[in-house]
Amino acid sequence: MAQQDPVTIVGSPLDAWLTAVMLARFAPLAGAKLQVLETSPVARVDDVVVLRPEMVRTNVSIGLDPKRLGAQPVQAWAGPHRQSLPFNSFGRPLKGVSFVAIWLRAREELGETRSLQSFVSAGQTGGCAIEVGRYVQALKTIATKVGVTPCTQASEHIVQADPNLTEAQPDCSVGAAVMTLRPSTTLRLQAVHKSVLALIDCWSWRENDRDLAAREYDRRLQAMQASIEDMQALLWSDGRTDDYSSRLKHRVSVWQNVGRIAPVDDDQFTPQEWMAAFLSAELVPSAAGRLVHSLTLAEISDHVETCSPKEVANV
Amino acid sequence: MTIQPSPLNVVIVGGGTAGWMAAAGLSSLLENAGLNITLVESAAIGTVGVGEATLPHLRFFNQAIGIDEYDFMAATRATVKLGIEFVDWGKIGDRYIHPFGDYGIPNDGVGFHHFWRRFSGELGSISQFSLPVVAAELGKFEPPSDDERSALSTFRFAYQFDATQYAPYLRRHAEARGVTRLEGRVVDVVVDEEGDVRTLKLEDGREIHGDLFIDCSGFIGLLIEKALGTGYEEWTHWLPCDRAVAAPCEHAGELLPYTRATAREAGWQWRIPLQHRTGNGYVYSSQFIDDQTAMDSLVNSLEGPLLADPKPLRFVTGKRRKLWNKNCVAIGLSGGFLEPLESTSIYLIQQGITYLIEMFPHGVSAEVARTEYNRIMDLEFKRIRDFLILHYHATERTDAPLWDMMREMDVPDSLKEKMALFRARGQVQTYDHGLFLEPSWLAVYLGQRVLPDHYDPRVDEYPQNEIVSRLQGMKTHIRASADQMMGHADWISLHCPTPLEGLS
Numbered sequence: 001m002a003q004q005d006p007v008t009i010v011g012s013p014l015d016a017w018l019t020a021v022m023l024a025r026f027a028p029l030a031g032a033k034l035q036v037l038e039t040s041p042v043a044r045v046d047d048v049v050v051l052r053p054e055m056v057r058t059n060v061s062i063g064l065d066p067k068r069l070g071a072q073p074v075q076a077w078a079g080p081h082r083q084s085l086p087f088n089s090f091g092r093p094l095k096g097v098s099f100v101a102i103w104l105r106a107r108e109e110l111g112e113t114r115s116l117q118s119f120v121s122a123g124q125t126g127g128c129a130i131e132v133g134r135y136v137q138a139l140k141t142i143a144t145k146v147g148v149t150p151c152t153q154a155s156e157h158i159v160q161a162d163p164n165l166t167e168a169q170p171d172c173s174v175g176a177a178v179m180t181l182r183p184s185t186t187l188r189l190q191a192v193h194k195s196v197l198a199l200i201d202c203w204s205w206r207e208n209d210r211d212l213a214a215r216e217y218d219r220r221l222q223a224m225q226a227s228i229e230d231m232q233a234l235l236w237s238d239g240r241t242d243d244y245s246s247r248l249k250h251r252v253s254v255w256q257n258v259g260r261i262a263p264v265d266d267d268q269f270t271p272q273e274w275m276a277a278f279l280s281a282e283l284v285p286s287a288a289g290r291l292v293h294s295l296t297l298a299e300i301s302d303h304v305e306t307c308s309p310k311e312v313a314n315v
Numbered sequence: 316m317t318i319q320p321s322p323l324n325v326v327i328v329g330g331g332t333a334g335w336m337a338a339a340g341l342s343s344l345l346e347n348a349g350l351n352i353t354l355v356e357s358a359a360i361g362t363v364g365v366g367e368a369t370l371p372h373l374r375f376f377n378q379a380i381g382i383d384e385y386d387f388m389a390a391t392r393a394t395v396k397l398g399i400e401f402v403d404w405g406k407i408g409d410r411y412i413h414p415f416g417d418y419g420i421p422n423d424g425v426g427f428h429h430f431w432r433r434f435s436g437e438l439g440s441i442s443q444f445s446l447p448v449v450a451a452e453l454g455k456f457e458p459p460s461d462d463e464r465s466a467l468s469t470f471r472f473a474y475q476f477d478a479t480q481y482a483p484y485l486r487r488h489a490e491a492r493g494v495t496r497l498e499g500r501v502v503d504v505v506v507d508e509e510g511d512v513r514t515l516k517l518e519d520g521r522e523i524h525g526d527l528f529i530d531c532s533g534f535i536g537l538l539i540e541k542a543l544g545t546g547y548e549e550w551t552h553w554l555p556c557d558r559a560v561a562a563p564c565e566h567a568g569e570l571l572p573y574t575r576a577t578a579r580e581a582g583w584q585w586r587i588p589l590q591h592r593t594g595n596g597y598v599y600s601s602q603f604i605d606d607q608t609a610m611d612s613l614v615n616s617l618e619g620p621l622l623a624d625p626k627p628l629r630f631v632t633g634k635r636r637k638l639w640n641k642n643c644v645a646i647g648l649s650g651g652f653l654e655p656l657e658s659t660s661i662y663l664i665q666q667g668i669t670y671l672i673e674m675f676p677h678g679v680s681a682e683v684a685r686t687e688y689n690r691i692m693d694l695e696f697k698r699i700r701d702f703l704i705l706h707y708h709a710t711e712r713t714d715a716p717l718w719d720m721m722r723e724m725d726v727p728d729s730l731k732e733k734m735a736l737f738r739a740r741g742q743v744q745t746y747d748h749g750l751f752l753e754p755s756w757l758a759v760y761l762g763q764r765v766l767p768d769h770y771d772p773r774v775d776e777y778p779q780n781e782i783v784s785r786l787q788g789m790k791t792h793i794r795a796s797a798d799q800m801m802g803h804a805d806w807i808s809l810h811c812p813t814p815l816e817g818l819s
């Protein structure tokens with residue numbers, strides 16, 4: 001996309017202004033002007049959206065500190081059935097044994113009744129909840145400072161952030177325009193954030209790197225998409241497994257049989273988010289594995305107590 | 316109510332580095348977990364006797380199983396390794412160090428190497444922005460710091476040790492934790508109707524029954540291949556070296572904290588400095604040189620008098636189709652082999668053991684664990700494979716048929732795309748799981764003349780003079796940090812010298 005014509009970012013206010021500001025701040029635009037064409041909002045101004053910790057860091061580096069906008073720190077984001085997906089980990093490992101295995105053994109042998117979720121470490125996560133209206137306003141203010149304007153002229157170069165636009169031929173798509181997203185502003189923003197970061201990395205500098213850069217961008221989007229689709233299938237499935245991809249099925253069976261989150265590249269979620277999503281779908285590992293038996297029951301009991309949060313996490 | 320997992324008889328076949336690492340790992344980390352571990356090895360068959368350069372990960376393995384670092388280093392006559400020096404790879408006369416550490420620091424998400432690419436004329440070699448490289452070149456060492464603000468936190472280190480000493484050292488550790496060692500030669504393997512290994516028969520008539528078998532029998536793959544016929548995925552079309560000859564010699568000169576890999580006519584030669592001697596070997600392709608010429612060529616190039624007869628070795632690069640098949644897990648050379656150019660074999664042993672421990676079956680059935688284990692290990696092998704191919708393929712050498720072949724070779728698509736992306740944009744395609752992160756790829760690309768056509772244009776948005784003077788400052792700081800370190804040989808003799816009686 002090495003050109004001097006303006007680049008138009010088309011999308012809902014939230015998606016488009018976030019995309020525009022991130023591109024303006026980090027992409028090698030070679031002097032190209034950015035303009036935003038707003039489509040219908042997807043969130044009401046008084047809705048509250050959760051920004052994941054890594055998104056907060058990006059926001060801070062574009063000059064937007066959510067704390068100053070009254071954002072509240074949060075420990076987790078919520079799925080459609082009020083599943084709580086924490087940003088901090090569950091407890092702490094002990095002598096190389098994961099806390100999940102310790103908790104499972106405590107359940108089996110010590111009658112532990114507390115849920116795994118109740119062991120989410122207290123402490124700051126870096127994630128926060130912010131009102132959509134204030135957030136968009138702040139993005140617009142920064143946009144003005146970095147030279148992004150509302151759309152004033154026709155342009156051939158389009159970054160599409162709105163999935164409902166079909167008439168335009170975009171140069172590339174980001175966020176919700178890349179994949180079908182369930183109604184969750186948190187997931188939607190995450191998709192925008194991650195795809196725009198990939199776009200920045202793969203922004204074409206010259207005519208002759210365009211195809212390569214586009215292929216790399218697609219590769220990264222596919223990985224992102226696979227991860228988010230799996231999480232959506234899990235959170236929205238209501239217990240049905242028909243929508244599970246083969247990768248998700250494998251991860252479920254590894255979790256149930258081995259108590260482990262099978263690692264995949266470009267995963268968009270942390271192991272504790274997967275664990276929480278599995279547990280809320282009532283997928284519990286069948287056994288704690290052998291490694292946990294290297295600990296004595298006394299060690300397990302003590303450790304579980306030391307990991308028990310002193311204050312209830314606010315979700 | 317205490318639920319003890321059902322007792323499980325684990326039988327390890329082989330007492331080389333893989334066998335004793337497995338025995339020490341399982342007996343230390345799965346203590347009290349209901350395992351009865353037996354290891355059978357045959358002194359008559361012996362071990363491969365090579366494998367002296369390692370990766371930093373080994374430190375964590377040793378730590379996890381409770382080994383004291385200095386005691387281990389003294390016992391195995393170990394020295395420190397800060398990276399590998401590659402000589403004559405891109406072109407004859409080239410040299411670079413692939414360090415265990417970073418180059419410079421990124422700025423606003425723009426990789427350091429883009430700044431270097433833009434200002435390389437003013438800044439000189441990128442290697443001067445890597446503390447482990449500068450320290451290695453000066454023959455200096457000091458352990459890394461945990462303080463993220465310190466330049467000393469930007470690197471890691473590994474060991475170079477005597478391959479014949481690590482297994483016996485681990486044996487003491489494992490036996491103290493209840494591992495039973497049997498001396499004997501396995502002559503028959505009984506497989507039941509389900510296809511699982513049940514019993515090993517020894518030459519003297521003894522039988523060993525087990526539930527889970529760990530095949531550490533070396534290249535032969537006694538259980539995984541001979542008994543279970545798992546199959547082998549061969550990669551010799553990409554990595555054609557299939558033989559090696561190893562020969563230790565006396566030291567000459569300074570005790571260097573790095574391994575050297577020198578590209579030769581038909582392969583490459585390693586040099587691994589230990590406390591008491593230097594390990595050497597020529598890894599070559601039998602398509603391009605005969606065994607005698609290879610041996611002569613090695614012996615004639617040694618820096619000091621030969622300390623033992625040269626040892627010839629043969630191998631086939633690749634891996635078993637499944638590293639865990641039925642109730643048998645292949646760890647070490649029995650599972651596969653990638654030539655030792657980046658010292659990855661012991662790392663793969665360590666990963667095999669770690670994943671096995673993490674997924675260790677509770678009962679005897681382990682279908683899911685097996686599938687997952689094979690998936691992850693496959694990834695580990697393939698990522699290393701591509702990285703090794705890069706070393707051969709990224710060459711401008713035209714002096715020998717091997718190098719012509721490697722330069723022109725059709726590499727795996729995964730690598731093709733990576734190289735094209737770097738050439739065009741200086742972008743390193745990274746991954747989250749598996750060995751070799753961005754600095755490693757950078758080291759080899761840049762060290763072997765795969766230079767990006769262009770740097771990231773965002774570099775031009777910074778004030779040039781300011782950037783250059785900041786980077787010069789960084790370089791000076793790195794050099795000063797290295798200067799302040801202790802000499803490597805002094806550090807060894809202060810902390811972990813091998814007692815004189817051990818220096819036979």
Ligand SMILES: Cc1cc2nc3c(=O)[nH]c(=O)nc-3n(C[C@H](O)[C@H](O)[C@H](O)COP(=O)(O)OP(=O)(O)OC[C@H]3O[C@@H](n4cnc5c(N)ncnc54)[C@H](O)[C@@H]3O)c2cc1C
Nearest residue numbers: 329330331333362363366368501532533647648655660661
């Ligand atoms: C040329 C070369 C250089 C290398 N350099 C490096 C390096 O620098 N860094 C690195 O990480 N790795 C290196 N490696 C790999 C490294 O040597 C091995 O990964 C490591 O030594 C482990 O070997 P092993 O234990 O699997 O096999 P071995 O050492 O071969 O052990 C096999 C064991 O099985 C036993 N056995 C076999 N058959 C029977 C039987 N029938 N009955 C009873 N026992 C039996 C043997 O007695 C022996 O104890 C190198 C390998 C080669 C070939």
